[in-house]
Amino acid sequence: MPFTVAIIGRPNVGKSTLFNRLVGKRLAIVHDLPGVTRDRREGRASLLGMEFQVVDTAGFEDDGGDSIEARMRHQTDMAVAEADVALLLIDSRAGVTPLDRHFADHLRRLPTPVILVANKCEGKAGAPGLYESYGLGMGEPVAVSAEHGEGMYELFEALRDHAIKAGALTPEGDDPEPEEPAEGEDGEPDPTRPLTMAIVGRPNVGKSTLGNQLLGQDRLLTGPEAGLTRDAIAVEWEHRGRRMKLVDTAGLRKKAQIYDAIEKLSVGNTIETIRMSEVVVLVMDAAAILDKQDLTIARLVVEEGRALVLAINKWDVVDDPQTALKRLKDRLETSLPQARGVATVTLSALTGRGIEKLMDAVLDTWTKWNRRIPTAQLNRWLEDMIERHPPPALPGGRRYKIRYMTQAKARPPTFVLFATRPEQLPESYSRYLVNGLREAFDLPGVPVRLYVRGGKNPYAEKDG
Ligand SMILES: Nc1nc2c(ncn2[C@@H]2O[C@H](COP(=O)(O)OP(=O)(O)OP(=O)(O)O)[C@@H](O)[C@H]2O)c(=O)[nH]1
Numbered sequence: 001m002p003f004t005v006a007i008i009g010r011p012n013v014g015k016s017t018l019f020n021r022l023v024g025k026r027l028a029i030v031h032d033l034p035g036v037t038r039d040r041r042e043g044r045a046s047l048l049g050m051e052f053q054v055v056d057t058a059g060f061e062d063d064g065g066d067s068i069e070a071r072m073r074h075q076t077d078m079a080v081a082e083a084d085v086a087l088l089l090i091d092s093r094a095g096v097t098p099l100d101r102h103f104a105d106h107l108r109r110l111p112t113p114v115i116l117v118a119n120k121c122e123g124k125a126g127a128p129g130l131y132e133s134y135g136l137g138m139g140e141p142v143a144v145s146a147e148h149g150e151g152m153y154e155l156f157e158a159l160r161d162h163a164i165k166a167g168a169l170t171p172e173g174d175d176p177e178p179e180e181p182a183e184g185e186d187g188e189p190d191p192t193r194p195l196t197m198a199i200v201g202r203p204n205v206g207k208s209t210l211g212n213q214l215l216g217q218d219r220l221l222t223g224p225e226a227g228l229t230r231d232a233i234a235v236e237w238e239h240r241g242r243r244m245k246l247v248d249t250a251g252l253r254k255k256a257q258i259y260d261a262i263e264k265l266s267v268g269n270t271i272e273t274i275r276m277s278e279v280v281v282l283v284m285d286a287a288a289i290l291d292k293q294d295l296t297i298a299r300l301v302v303e304e305g306r307a308l309v310l311a312i313n314k315w316d317v318v319d320d321p322q323t324a325l326k327r328l329k330d331r332l333e334t335s336l337p338q339a340r341g342v343a344t345v346t347l348s349a350l351t352g353r354g355i356e357k358l359m360d361a362v363l364d365t366w367t368k369w370n371r372r373i374p375t376a377q378l379n380r381w382l383e384d385m386i387e388r389h390p391p392p393a394l395p396g397g398r399r400y401k402i403r404y405m406t407q408a409k410a411r412p413p414t415f416v417l418f419a420t421r422p423e424q425l426p427e428s429y430s431r432y433l434v435n436g437l438r439e440a441f442d443l444p445g446v447p448v449r450l451y452v453r454g455g456k457n458p459y460a461e462k463d464g
């Protein structure tokens with residue numbers, strides 16, 4: 001019997017979405033309506049190289065027959081009976097519902113271990129539900145976003161001990177060789193989904209003008225769409241056949257001015273907007289770039305792990321573009337080292353000049369932000385980096401051992417480095433690796449994260 005994981009939960013919490021993510025193909029149909037009946041599905045899952053069987057329990061239609069609770073119980077019991085571990089999924093955006101409690105109580109009585117998984121945790125909207133779920137008494141929830149592929153490393157860690165117990169993974173040293181995940185198998189950006197961007201910046205820099213220009217130029221606005229979060233609005237349009245979405249959290253102000261509903265700067269709103277976007281365009285006035293507020297926003301974007309593009313607006317009224325450009329570069333270099341390599345576009349929102357360049361930069365940055373590097377390639381590169389520049393010796397002269405690297409997620413590119421004594425790896429060495437990653441895999445100007453972990457390498461080299 002392979003190591004088997006059952007996905008349990010009430011309708012619409014995202015079981016199919018998680019199943020699809022783990023199995024890596026769009027096998028299951030995801031429905032927006034709760035309770036769409038389908039068969040129980042099983043698939044071969046791969047999570048950071050760990051292979052297992054995954055069972056998705058069917059959706060339930062309340063057809064007035066047996067009570068929904070009774071039918072769920074039946075399905076759950078069948079799935080759980082065959083499983084080594086059950087993932088109890090909740091929708092952290094919806095919070096903990098009585099049906100979730102019902103599941104938790106029922107699962108508690110079964111011998112199968114349960115991992116509580118709080119889904120839909122991308123952005124901030126899931127936070128209250130996540131905290132609330134502690135109250136289910138099922139231990140610490142693992143926060144994930146099945147749809148966005150977030151939290152997969154944490155899920156791996158939560159499953160790890162169970163996998164070891166089931167003999168599917170050995171603690172260290174002689175793990176089975178991982179199968180190289182097919183490129184883009186997990187988290188491959190879906191071209192049919194709109195690219196979500198935001199325009200932020202200080203008052204009067206030209207955000208509204210830019211927004212109008214973007215929407216007006218392409219003329220395919222599909223209208224405001226309520227409800228990314230309660231106060232959010234978004235407008236969609238198409239740019240050269242690519243669906244785009246502009247988000248704004250300030251809410252629909254005046255109906256007649258929806259195009260104008262682009263972020264007015266207030267830090268709270270700006271943070272919210274940043275969290276909801278994939279790419280954030282920070283607009284600055286060419287006459288006054290990079291003041292304190294600009295820097296604050298830029299740092300926020302980087303901290304939140306979003307893709308940043310700098311738009312230097314009102315370029316039409318700049319007298320001496322050459323000098324201005326040089327000043328701009330110097331200023332960026334000294335004030336915003338976090339944003340080194342960030343795409344910077346000069347434009348005029350008023351005349352429309354430079355808008356195409358800006359959109360190119362948005363798409364290019366987004367592509368980098370979504371980049372996934374195959375594990376084998378990553379480790380060949382790592383070996384080379386270590387050979388060129390070995391990590392410093394530990395006190396006492398012992399050699400510092402770096403074992404393995406894997407990309408835990410994209411959006412932004414996030415890597416996990418497995419090493420002995422992670423706390424002793426000097427900061428400068430991490431920086432060396434991060435800079436190397438940027439260079440080798442074409443990741444300039446997007447946040448790159450590197451976590452160093454000890455003793456938890458899922459696919460250690462044979463010699464440990
Ligand atoms: N925001 C957000 N939505 C998600 C996430 N995962 C799933 N969803 C959405 O939640 C809805 C339900 O997802 P499904 O995967 O069909 O849920 P299910 O639990 O299999 O539902 P049943 O078939 O009714 O049992 C869909 O609209 C998904 O797009 C997530 O991580 N974040």
Ligand SMILES: Nc1nc2c(ncn2[C@@H]2O[C@H](COP(=O)(O)OP(=O)(O)OP(=O)(O)O)[C@@H](O)[C@H]2O)c(=O)[nH]1
Nearest residue numbers: 202203204205206207208209264314317348349350
């Ligand atoms: N010369 C020039 N003026 C511009 C340009 N873009 C915007 N403006 C002007 O700058 C002023 C502010 O533009 P808005 O688009 O309202 O700026 P905003 O950032 O949305 O301002 P708030 O709503 O206050 O946050 C307006 O008078 C615009 O006409 C540009 O590219 N060149």
